[in-house]
Amino acid sequence: MIFHFREQFPQLNVYWEKYLPHMQRQEVPAKTTLLKEGQVSQNYILIEKGCVRAYFDKDGVDKTVQFFFENSGLSSFDSFVNELPSPFTIETIEPSVVYLLSRTHVLELMDELSREPSFIQIILGITAARHKRYNDELVSFIRDTPEERYLRLLIQRPHIVKRVQQHYIASYLGVSSVHLSRIKNKLAKGREHF
Amino acid sequence: MIFHFREQFPQLNVYWEKYLPHMQRQEVPAKTTLLKEGQVSQNYILIEKGCVRAYFDKDGVDKTVQFFFENSGLSSFDSFVNELPSPFTIETIEPSVVYLLSRTHVLELMDELSREPSFIQIILGITAARHKRYNDELVSFIRDTPEERYLRLLIQRPHIVKRVQQHYIASYLGVSSVHLSRIKNKLAKGREHF
DNA sequence: CCGTGACGATAACATATGTTACTAAATCAG
DNA sequence: CTGATTTAGTAACATATGTTATCGTCACGG
Numbered sequence: 001m002i003f004h005f006r007e008q009f010p011q012l013n014v015y016w017e018k019y020l021p022h023m024q025r026q027e028v029p030a031k032t033t034l035l036k037e038g039q040v041s042q043n044y045i046l047i048e049k050g051c052v053r054a055y056f057d058k059d060g061v062d063k064t065v066q067f068f069f070e071n072s073g074l075s076s077f078d079s080f081v082n083e084l085p086s087p088f089t090i091e092t093i094e095p096s097v098v099y100l101l102s103r104t105h106v107l108e109l110m111d112e113l114s115r116e117p118s119f120i121q122i123i124l125g126i127t128a129a130r131h132k133r134y135n136d137e138l139v140s141f142i143r144d145t146p147e148e149r150y151l152r153l154l155i156q157r158p159h160i161v162k163r164v165q166q167h168y169i170a171s172y173l174g175v176s177s178v179h180l181s182r183i184k185n186k187l188a189k190g191r192e193h194f
Numbered sequence: 195m196i197f198h199f200r201e202q203f204p205q206l207n208v209y210w211e212k213y214l215p216h217m218q219r220q221e222v223p224a225k226t227t228l229l230k231e232g233q234v235s236q237n238y239i240l241i242e243k244g245c246v247r248a249y250f251d252k253d254g255v256d257k258t259v260q261f262f263f264e265n266s267g268l269s270s271f272d273s274f275v276n277e278l279p280s281p282f283t284i285e286t287i288e289p290s291v292v293y294l295l296s297r298t299h300v301l302e303l304m305d306e307l308s309r310e311p312s313f314i315q316i317i318l319g320i321t322a323a324r325h326k327r328y329n330d331e332l333v334s335f336i337r338d339t340p341e342e343r344y345l346r347l348l349i350q351r352p353h354i355v356k357r358v359q360q361h362y363i364a365s366y367l368g369v370s371s372v373h374l375s376r377i378k379n380k381l382a383k384g385r386e387h388f
Numbered sequence: 389c390c391g392t393g394a395c396g397a398t399a400a401c402a403t404a405t406g407t408t409a410c411t412a413a414a415t416c417a418g
Numbered sequence: 419c420t421g422a423t424t425t426a427g428t429a430a431c432a433t434a435t436g437t438t439a440t441c442g443t444c445a446c447g448g
Contacts, residue, residue, distance in 0.1 A: 058337050065336065078326075087333075120314075127321050132272075134325070138332040139281070142259065142368060143252050146405085166426065174336060179405055181427055340435085360396065373435055375397055395444080406433070415424070 012122070015109055016046065016073075023099040028092055035090040041079040043100035047072055050096020053168060056088040064171040067093075067160055080106075093164060146175045147183050206316070209303055210240065210267075217293040222286055229284040235273040237294035241266055244290020247362060250282040258365040261287075261354055274300075287358060340369045341377050 023046070028034075035041050037056055045052070047070050054074070055064045065088060068074050079086035080103065092098075101109075113119060140149055150173055154161055161169060170180035217240070222228075229235050231250055239246070241264050248268070249258040259282060262268050273280035274297065286292075295303075307313060334343055344367055348355055355363060364374035 056333075056337070063336050065333075127325075131321070131325055131328070134328055134332060138328055138335065139250075139259075141332065141335045142257050143250070165424090167424095176406055177426075178407080178428085182405085185427080359394090370436055371396075372398085372437075376435085379397080389448100391448090392446090393444105394446100396442095398441085399439090401437085401439105403436070404434080407431085409429090409431105411426100411428085413424105413426080415422100417422080418420090 011118075012113075015113060019101060019105055019109055020099075022105045023101050025097065025099055027095075027097050029095050030092055032092045032096075033089060034092065034098065035076055035079075035086055037087065037089045038085045039079075040083050041076040041086050043102055044073060044075045044080065044106050045090065046099040046101070047074075048097040048099060050098070051093045051163060052090060052096065052098075053093055053164075053172075054088050054090050055171065062171050063174075064168050067164060067168075067172070069159070069163075093168065141174070146173050146179065147186070149173050150180070150183055151187075205312075206307075209307060213295060213299055213303055214293075216299045217295050219291065219293055221289075221291050223289050224286055226286045226290075227283060228286065228292065229270055229273075229280055231281065231283045232279045233273075234277050235270040235280050237296055238267060238269045238274065238300050239284065240293040240295070241268075242291040242293060244292070245287045245357060246284060246290065246292075247287055247358075247366075248282050248284050249365065256365050257368075258362055261358060261362075261366070263353070263357075287362065335368070340367050340373065341380070343367050344374065344377055345381075 024043075025048075034045060034052065035043075047068055049070050051070075052068045052074070053064050054066045054068075054076070055062045057063070074090070076086035076088065076090065078084055083103075113122070116122070140152065144152065150169075153169070153173070166180060167177040170177040173180065175183075218237075219242075228239060228246065229237075241262055243264050245264075246262045246268070247258050248260045248262075248270070249256045251257070268284070270280035270282060270284065272278055277297075307316070310316070334346065338346065344363075347363070347367070360374060361371040364371040367374065369377075
């Protein structure tokens, strides 16, 4: 779906730096669409500054799938690799600075990378990490109530809650923004006995 | 999480057949636990006949994650590979015939397999297919109502609905069995105008 | 053949969540 | 700076879903 590995695999930074001259730098305001649902992803996106979300439309309602922050890279995986219509939109949440690297250059980079002795380990590591992330997300949807999912987010990834507007958080948790307000209210009441 | 690839990668059958002598055949009744949540998975499981489900316990309630049928193999992936406690239980739904292949032999098999020229393609293919499956499942949970998920199951994997008891289906869809009854009832009423 | 238990349907009620509308505060654009 | 837009909170009501209890059917073992 989406992959981002710069922060997990710093040994790759040398490659990114080598390809910097081929990247297109963009300063964009909030709510800028970087890739539209239904279009073919042409660029791998690296975030230098700011914050981005991936979402798709269901009967006119946004469904947020994931958030991305500085020093991470992403693409609509299947769309980018196989030149298929992307199943979701990628849009900035804050004013951001991003670098775009075209498919051609990414393929070149991959080709170089494949000569790296630890290529298999890197690919397997990336794959396993990505798999674990999606899997944990799925299990959380199956197992947890929205309130539990919110608490988990607060504990495990508090920067997201601090930084992202609440209606996006609600959309990510799978509830309406009204209901997220209720959840927060209920949790606050639970704490006020102290 | 769980992987099963025999049906998708028939070119691997020669390997399974070679290791048949090392497999332990078991005929077991329905509701037999093959691997218990919290224990370390010691065997890769191949289903010759019957039907199996993976589930975990949440506050005393079953949460079914996946179903498996004849000619597919499975394991609790992370548990089997990294010798960790399995996050879920694997249990037969019907009287079944299964073959168990121990970790030692699976590792031997993998070692042989890695000399196969198309090893990378096979691994990537397996990984990509597995990733797509989990991803589709996650998207369905985010996007669809339980009723839509049930319709999707009816259309895309009708054999599951035909073969598996309804409370397991309900658990898999993420609703109570009472509510699944309501959904079926509502759908039946929608159709009775014809 | 009978009793027992598993299964699915249904009803009644409880709780969770969505929807709409309104308000106040914060943020943005000119 | 100021009006317009965005955002978060709240209330009231509607719908979805869970829980418990009951019932009829069916399969199975004694």
